[in-house]
Amino acid sequence: MSRIDLHLHTTHSDGSLRPSEVLTLAKAANVSALAITDHDITTGIPEAMAAGQEFDIEVIPGVEISSFDGQSELHILGYCLNWQDEAFNRQLATLRASRHRRNPLIIERLRAAGLDVTYEEVKSLAGTESVGRPHIARLLMQKKYVTSAKEAFDRYLAEGKPAYVARELPTPEEAIGWIREAKGVAVLAHPTWVKATGEGLRTCVTALKEAGLGGVEVHYSTHNKTQTAAYLELAQRLGLLVTGGSDFHGITKPDIEVGYGRGDLKVNPRLLDPLKEASAHL
Numbered sequence: 001m002s003r004i005d006l007h008l009h010t011t012h013s014d015g016s017l018r019p020s021e022v023l024t025l026a027k028a029a030n031v032s033a034l035a036i037t038d039h040d041i042t043t044g045i046p047e048a049m050a051a052g053q054e055f056d057i058e059v060i061p062g063v064e065i066s067s068f069d070g071q072s073e074l075h076i077l078g079y080c081l082n083w084q085d086e087a088f089n090r091q092l093a094t095l096r097a098s099r100h101r102r103n104p105l106i107i108e109r110l111r112a113a114g115l116d117v118t119y120e121e122v123k124s125l126a127g128t129e130s131v132g133r134p135h136i137a138r139l140l141m142q143k144k145y146v147t148s149a150k151e152a153f154d155r156y157l158a159e160g161k162p163a164y165v166a167r168e169l170p171t172p173e174e175a176i177g178w179i180r181e182a183k184g185v186a187v188l189a190h191p192t193w194v195k196a197t198g199e200g201l202r203t204c205v206t207a208l209k210e211a212g213l214g215g216v217e218v219h220y221s222t223h224n225k226t227q228t229a230a231y232l233e234l235a236q237r238l239g240l241l242v243t244g245g246s247d248f249h250g251i252t253k254p255d256i257e258v259g260y261g262r263g264d265l266k267v268n269p270r271l272l273d274p275l276k277e278a279s280a281h282l
């Protein structure tokens, strides 16, 4: 049986593999359809589509936008959108500019902590417009300050650590609005990031639905069975679509595989048609 994977990152944001390399892994994993969902950027989509034709894998145009609701950083996935829409891409460019203001501040703090790193080194390692903290983590690994990306975050980069710098982010409602304007379906990524459970979670997702949210990422690499069941129940109760994906990043998240997550992820290809139908009605 084939599977799908609707959450994948490439070198166009903070993944370590090119789109065509991700598609090669997807082919080996018997993935029949996938979405490249790079952070705040759509430039990886053409290469993915070309490779998709070659490997006979359906490529759904996607994106992942970071947002902040005042309490939690929420990531909003966009699917089946007009990824070449000019207004949408201008909006994404503005978001990336806010990262460009943040990254040098992070580097300053790392230098103040005694680490010999420069922003030029991060940019040349990243080789993309969408530079993020995982690139900084990789530089710290290369320079042997840490042995893993996780250690880089735990010691320096995560919220509350010495090199953490808050970022200006849109609200989830704004991110959903941009995706909708580009005729895409907006989906709440990894809902475990919502810092609320039970009734609080339901209230949060209900508000997002009112803002135009179309689905919830029920199936995800780190979800246990209880979480998957709870998010499925929530999506069904609110009449939201169910999606799923690995959040593959390559070397930055070495335990996550395309199509399989940590080994037990399986996203059913049947979830794809409702998503495409929803986008056709936008």
Ligand SMILES: [Zn+2]
Pocket (backbone or CB within 6 Å): 064, 075, 189, 190
């Ligand atoms: Zn995310």
Ligand SMILES: [Zn+2]
Pocket (backbone or CB within 6 Å): 007, 009, 037, 064, 247
């Ligand atoms: Zn992601």
